[in-house]
Amino acid sequence: MHRTKVRVVEDALDANNTIANANRTDFDRANVKVVNFMSAPGAGKTSILERTVSALDGVRVGVLEGDVQGSMDADRLAHLDVPVTQLNTDPSFGGECHLDANMVRSALPQLPLSEIDLLVIENVGNLVCPAEFKVGEDRRVMVSSVTEGEDKPLKYPLMFRTCDLVLVNKIDLLEHLDYDLNSFLGNLDQVHPHVPRMLVSARTGEGIEAWLRWLAAVASPEPALA
Amino acid sequence: MHRTKVRVVEDALDANNTIANANRTDFDRANVKVVNFMSAPGAGKTSILERTVSALDGVRVGVLEGDVQGSMDADRLAHLDVPVTQLNTDPSFGGECHLDANMVRSALPQLPLSEIDLLVIENVGNLVCPAEFKVGEDRRVMVSSVTEGEDKPLKYPLMFRTCDLVLVNKIDLLEHLDYDLNSFLGNLDQVHPHVPRMLVSARTGEGIEAWLRWLAAVASPEPALA
Numbered sequence: 001m002h003r004t005k006v007r008v009v010e011d012a013l014d015a016n017n018t019i020a021n022a023n024r025t026d027f028d029r030a031n032v033k034v035v036n037f038m039s040a041p042g043a044g045k046t047s048i049l050e051r052t053v054s055a056l057d058g059v060r061v062g063v064l065e066g067d068v069q070g071s072m073d074a075d076r077l078a079h080l081d082v083p084v085t086q087l088n089t090d091p092s093f094g095g096e097c098h099l100d101a102n103m104v105r106s107a108l109p110q111l112p113l114s115e116i117d118l119l120v121i122e123n124v125g126n127l128v129c130p131a132e133f134k135v136g137e138d139r140r141v142m143v144s145s146v147t148e149g150e151d152k153p154l155k156y157p158l159m160f161r162t163c164d165l166v167l168v169n170k171i172d173l174l175e176h177l178d179y180d181l182n183s184f185l186g187n188l189d190q191v192h193p194h195v196p197r198m199l200v201s202a203r204t205g206e207g208i209e210a211w212l213r214w215l216a217a218v219a220s221p222e223p224a225l226a
Numbered sequence: 227m228h229r230t231k232v233r234v235v236e237d238a239l240d241a242n243n244t245i246a247n248a249n250r251t252d253f254d255r256a257n258v259k260v261v262n263f264m265s266a267p268g269a270g271k272t273s274i275l276e277r278t279v280s281a282l283d284g285v286r287v288g289v290l291e292g293d294v295q296g297s298m299d300a301d302r303l304a305h306l307d308v309p310v311t312q313l314n315t316d317p318s319f320g321g322e323c324h325l326d327a328n329m330v331r332s333a334l335p336q337l338p339l340s341e342i343d344l345l346v347i348e349n350v351g352n353l354v355c356p357a358e359f360k361v362g363e364d365r366r367v368m369v370s371s372v373t374e375g376e377d378k379p380l381k382y383p384l385m386f387r388t389c390d391l392v393l394v395n396k397i398d399l400l401e402h403l404d405y406d407l408n409s410f411l412g413n414l415d416q417v418h419p420h421v422p423r424m425l426v427s428a429r430t431g432e433g434i435e436a437w438l439r440w441l442a443a444v445a446s447p448e449p450a451l452a
Contacts, residue, residue, distance in 0.1 A: 040266050040268060041266040041353050041381070041382065042373060042375045067381060068354060068383075069381065070381060072377050072380060072381060094354060094357050094384040094385075096354075097352060097355045124354065125353065125381070125382075126323060126352055127267050127352075128321060128322075128323035128350065128352060129323045147371065147373035147396070148267055152267060154295070154298060155294060155295065155296060155351070156267065156294060157294075157295060158320040159320075176402045178429065
């Protein structure tokens with residue numbers, strides 16, 4: 001029974017990877033780099049994007065907003081004058097807790113790929129399943145808010161292990177919390193040694209400059225061969 | 227294809243409900259009341275339990291800890307001298323993002339049901355799937371941290387709609403946040419009008435007394451018929 005369940009999960013992830021590769025091919029053909037942007041609910045993904053998407057000099061950004069229901073995050077970004085596409089995961093009872101490659105594929109016709117250089121896919125707020133499903137991204141970025149506690153890398157290891165950058169957000173609140181940043185960073189290194197990390201505050205703007213440079217580097221064309 | 231997927235989900239939830247009812251029968255037979263305790267990662271479930279489980283006069287509490295991996299929360303509760311049972315959801319790649327009735331059923335033989343009056347099941351930190359899967363509980367309680375923002379009831383409506391009590395945690399941080407409590411409560415009433423809610427701080431203890439009374443009332447035997 002148990003082995004059967006694991007097999008079904010593996011088959012589903014296999015199928016997902018196949019579709020993710022197809023998405024990747026389409027993104028590559030359009031010269032669009034893709035960032036899969038993930039976090040727990042309320043960690044600050046949308047607030048960070050509000051500071052980011054129209055501040056990237058020379059890089060045309062598009063956003064794909066993944067939500068269970070509604071378009072609140074897309075509405076928050078609407079004034080920023082970048083193309084935002086909404087993707088909802090709620091056809092069934094409570095909705096899906098993550099984006100998968102097929103959902104992103106279904107949104108491809110709505111994405112203005114010829115008008116952007118970088119697509120940021122804001123995933124559903126969740127530290128478990130989004131980590132399991134590739135969607136065709138070039139890079140995975142996760143946001144961990146200091147309000148969530150130091151233990152999260154150990155409790156949700158796959159998410160922290162499979163990301164290329166960790167944004168440690170809400171550092172403006174550090175002085176009001178019993179939060180040991182060094183303990184968090186130690187836990188992070190335990191599950192993903194040396195993964196790049198940046199301390200940021202979407203509220204004050206602290207650290208955002210470094211994040212913008214990181215994003216711009218992802219979006220820039222590969223260096224020509226020597 | 228899509229309809230097939232919805233059907234598969236419905237069948238799985240049907241099977242889950244059947245097992246949840248069996249769990250419920252076993253809990254009833256043992257005179258144990260059960261609270262399914264849910265939230266996003268880092269909202270403060272374990273911190274609230276640390277203040278709760280050994281403070282309930284005359285009520286013997288047990289805890290079932292649901293985690294993807296590890297036993298960090300169980301370890302945090304270990305000094306409180308209440309029975310804590312660990313349940314991990316990680317047999318497959320990234321682990322399950324929620325407890326279901328069958329997982330709880332598999333833990334039943336380890337639960338000291340004859341020694342407790344109240345079982346608190348700390349679910350996996352996630353605002354989507356835990357709301358879909360009953361586990362045999364009498365009551366559902368969710369924790370929403372003020373650091374997560376006011377929009378969460380609208381973004382994760384099933385969770386807020388299916389709970390019997392909302393603990394609004396970390397209110398000691400309110401003065402340091404751009405968080406409009408009335409806006410949050412308005413959003414909450416929009417998806418679940420009049421659901422009981424309590425403002426608490428696991429850190430300072432504010433509001434915890436009311437929560438203890440609520441829990442004690444759940445655990446007390448039904449009033450005798452007149």
